[in-house]
Amino acid sequence: MSQGLSWYIIVIVLFNVLGMLALIWWSGKGSSKKVAEGEEMGHVWDGDLREFNNPLPRWWLWMFYITIAFALVYFALYPALGKTKGVLNWTQEKAWEKEEKKADEEFAAFFQQFDGKDLTMLAGDPGAVRAGKRLYLNYCSQCHGSDAGGARGFPSLADNDWLYGGEPENIRTSILAGRNGMMPPFGPVLGDDGLEDVAAYVMQLNGRQVDDAKAKAGQEKFALNCAGCHMPDGTGNKFLGAPNLTNNIWVYGGSPGAIKMSIREGRNGVMPAHKDFLGEQKVELVAAYVLSLTEAAKEQ
Numbered sequence: 001m002s003q004g005l006s007w008y009i010i011v012i013v014l015f016n017v018l019g020m021l022a023l024i025w026w027s028g029k030g031s032s033k034k035v036a037e038g039e040e041m042g043h044v045w046d047g048d049l050r051e052f053n054n055p056l057p058r059w060w061l062w063m064f065y066i067t068i069a070f071a072l073v074y075f076a077l078y079p080a081l082g083k084t085k086g087v088l089n090w091t092q093e094k095a096w097e098k099e100e101k102k103a104d105e106e107f108a109a110f111f112q113q114f115d116g117k118d119l120t121m122l123a124g125d126p127g128a129v130r131a132g133k134r135l136y137l138n139y140c141s142q143c144h145g146s147d148a149g150g151a152r153g154f155p156s157l158a159d160n161d162w163l164y165g166g167e168p169e170n171i172r173t174s175i176l177a178g179r180n181g182m183m184p185p186f187g188p189v190l191g192d193d194g195l196e197d198v199a200a201y202v203m204q205l206n207g208r209q210v211d212d213a214k215a216k217a218g219q220e221k222f223a224l225n226c227a228g229c230h231m232p233d234g235t236g237n238k239f240l241g242a243p244n245l246t247n248n249i250w251v252y253g254g255s256p257g258a259i260k261m262s263i264r265e266g267r268n269g270v271m272p273a274h275k276d277f278l279g280e281q282k283v284e285l286v287a288a289y290v291l292s293l294t295e296a297a298k299e300q
């Protein structure tokens, strides 16, 4: 807020408060000195509508003064007038930090009961999974979906198909340290025809009917350009997060257009690191929830 705007607000607010005081004073002075309370003021409207001298009860008037006094005290204590800080030096950040600290203290005992248990055990503990699910809904669902089923560009965490592996330590690392998949753009390398060929081969890997000649040409190009990351058989590499291209499960969509777009433009999925943001205790619980989904998917 600029200095000018701050003063502008201060002047308007104080002017209004003073205006309120003036209004009370002005409406209270009346002509009660000349007419006794309860007597007629001598004004008549519509033939028989008479005004009596009935001032506001005292307590009512005091309410007005008290609210005005409250406002002035509030202005002094809190940052309520333009840029002024207020005597208490209150800020939203400090209030939030205080609440956070209180919540952390309150929940510490709750989280401690899970300390030192291994992830597989936690995934079988209904209390831990329930707590993990709540954390998941707060911190993960906006990207991975409220059922963890994923969305375009955001992998499903519930299908037992993994970019980076579904072992407890893989899942924990994905969440703690984040991930960054790097699929370079191959449009310029392959050219238009080359792109059609490789895409045909990728679709053939997924059991789709395609032009055989194209797929054959694509297979050579795949071996040359793609096998290094996606492996010669196309089943992917979990160290690089290079997806399996043979199981018809897609992060970015499996339509011919989406597959060609992945190859032509490249992809660059970013999973943010949550270590500093959530802390290891909470990550452990949310990881337990994700692991429990995997276990459920395996059983199906």
Ligand code: HEC
Pocket (backbone or CB within 6 Å): 136, 139, 140, 141, 142, 143, 144, 153, 154, 155, 156, 157, 161, 162, 163, 164, 165, 171, 174, 175, 179, 180, 181, 182, 241, 268, 269, 270, 271, 272, 274, 286, 287, 290
């Ligand atoms: C801002 C969006 C975003 C948020 C928030 C987010 N993720 Fe992710 N996550 C991603 C993306 C994108 C990927 C894929 C990264 C890649 O392509 O390399 C991913 C990958 C993962 C993986 C690896 C999946 C695999 O197949 O190996 C796990 C596990 C995961 N996220 C769990 C979580 C959990 C648990 C949370 C909440 C604490 C979370 N994510 C929050 C976007 C997000």
Ligand code: HEC
Pocket (backbone or CB within 6 Å): 180, 181, 182, 183, 184, 186, 198, 199, 202, 222, 225, 226, 227, 228, 229, 230, 240, 241, 242, 243, 245, 249, 250, 251, 252, 253, 259, 262, 263, 267, 268, 269, 270
């Ligand atoms: C440097 C390693 C690397 C090379 C080389 C590479 N890819 Fe990828 N590819 C990846 C990674 C990593 C991803 C996942 C990107 C992400 O998570 O955002 C990916 C994603 C894809 C996808 C999207 C998959 C999905 O689930 O939606 C397709 C399709 C694909 N690659 C095909 C190819 C083809 C065809 C080639 C060769 C022309 C190729 N890739 C070469 C690493 C590579």
